[in-house]
Amino acid sequence: MTGDIDITARQREIADLVQSNGFASVEALAERFEVTTQTIRRDLTRLCEHGILRRTHGGVEPPAPVGNLHYARRQILNLPQKRAIAETVAGRVPDGASLAFSIGTTPEIVMQALTRHQGLRIFTNNLHVAFSASQNPGFEVTIAGGRLRHGDRDILGADTERFFSSYKVDIGIFGVAGVDADGTLLDFHEDEVAARQAILANCRRAFLVLDASKFGRPAHVRGGHVTEVAAVFCDTPLPPAIASLLAEAGRETATCAGMEERA
Numbered sequence: 001m002t003g004d005i006d007i008t009a010r011q012r013e014i015a016d017l018v019q020s021n022g023f024a025s026v027e028a029l030a031e032r033f034e035v036t037t038q039t040i041r042r043d044l045t046r047l048c049e050h051g052i053l054r055r056t057h058g059g060v061e062p063p064a065p066v067g068n069l070h071y072a073r074r075q076i077l078n079l080p081q082k083r084a085i086a087e088t089v090a091g092r093v094p095d096g097a098s099l100a101f102s103i104g105t106t107p108e109i110v111m112q113a114l115t116r117h118q119g120l121r122i123f124t125n126n127l128h129v130a131f132s133a134s135q136n137p138g139f140e141v142t143i144a145g146g147r148l149r150h151g152d153r154d155i156l157g158a159d160t161e162r163f164f165s166s167y168k169v170d171i172g173i174f175g176v177a178g179v180d181a182d183g184t185l186l187d188f189h190e191d192e193v194a195a196r197q198a199i200l201a202n203c204r205r206a207f208l209v210l211d212a213s214k215f216g217r218p219a220h221v222r223g224g225h226v227t228e229v230a231a232v233f234c235d236t237p238l239p240p241a242i243a244s245l246l247a248e249a250g251r252e253t254a255t256c257a258g259m260e261e262r263a
Contacts, residue, residue, distance in 0.1 A: 007050070010035075011043045012079060015052050018060055019213065025059035081211045081235035081256075082106050086113035088256040089207060089233055093171060095119050100164055100199045101129040102174035103154040103192065106209045108132060110173055123167055125160045125195055127153040142167075156191035164198035172203030175210050178217030183226040183245045186219035193223030205230040212236040227251060 007015075010033055017032075018024045026044070030037045044060050047053045053060040085106060090113040093099065099114075101107045101124040108128040114120060115136045122133040125144040133141045144163040146155045174196050178186040185208075187193050200206050206229040215238075226232065226242060227249035237243070237255050246253055 007046060008043070011047055014040075014043055015047055016079075018053055019062050023056070023059055023061045028059070079109075082109045083113070084235055084256040085209050085211065085233045086110040088254050089173065089209060090114050090117070092207070092231075093117065093120075097121070097171060098123070098167070098169040100124065100167065100169045100172045100203055101126055102172075102196050102199055103156075104175035106175040106211065107173050110209055121169075123164065123169060125155040125163065127155075156189070156195055160191075160195050161198045164195065164202055167202060169203045170205065172199040172206045173209060174199055174206070176208065176214060176223075177219035179210070179215050179226055179242065181216065181239075181241060183242055184222055185224045185226060186217070187221045187223055188219050190221055193221050196223060200224065200228060208232045210234055215239050215242065 014024070014029060014033075017029075026037050026040050029043075030040045033040070044053065044055070048055055048060065051063055054063045082105065086109045089110045093114060095118040097117075098121040101111060101122065103126045105128075107126060111122070111129045111132040115132065117136070118138055120133070120136075120138075121140045121142075122129070123142045124130055124133075125146075127143070127148070130141055130143045133139050144155045144160045146157050146159040148155055176185045176196070177188050177192075180186060185196075187196070208226065208229040208231070210232075212235055227245055229251065231252040231254065232238065232246060233254045233256055235256050238246070238253060243253065
């Protein structure tokens with residue numbers, strides 16, 4: 001599921017490559033995918049039209065970092081990595097569990113991986129999560145009320161904080177916009193932090209789900225610390241400083257792309 005943007009698998013892989021490397025030339029992309037430069041130029045035009053990439057001399061680069069990307073654009077970035085994370089998390093969730101889900105594309109993909117479970121109770125302010133959960137008629141789905149953010153299709157504000165505080169769930173599942181070098185969790189808006197903190201305070205176990213692009217990402221609103229969660233699920237080994245902090249705190253980590261785990 002790729003949201004509102006219709007692109008090909010090759011175009012998605014091009015977007016991931018450029019996001020990871022910071023730049024790619026037309027010629028290098030043509031060689032990598034064994035297609036003509038004209039084909040690559042058409043791919044890049046499509047990606048640039050959607051604002052996923054931007055043209056620069058000789059190739060493309062990620063767009064200028066002005067806040068967060070639109071939700072539909074984030075859905076297609078690092079999608080294989082997010083799916084690997086989701087499958088690993090799904091293996092840790094028992095049937096019949098109660099779960100609170102935050103906003104974000106990775107929590108949404110985790111929910112998609114859970115639709116084969118039985119008897120889950122879902123509490124969320126993320127309409128993408130709610131829609132995915134509703135595909136299983138055996139799930140009980142409860143959503144927060146309040147003002148809807150149109151781009152992200154989520155609900156934030158004081159009512160959302162009270163909503164999560166009304167329940168005590170088995171597992172809270174959330175992502176973040178970024179993780180600073182000292183382990184501080186970061187987001188782009190105060191309301192996002194407040195909702196995430198409400199989930200953290202009202203769950204028995206907290207799962208942080210994020211791909212490697214979040215480490216060092218310059219979001220600016222502080223909201224907790226990585227050692228406050230029970231487990232961190234990522235597609236690559238964590239940066240050594242972060243891994244050390246989690247080990248000292250006795251937290252669990254899972255490297256999901258290779259399914260390597262350590263406590």
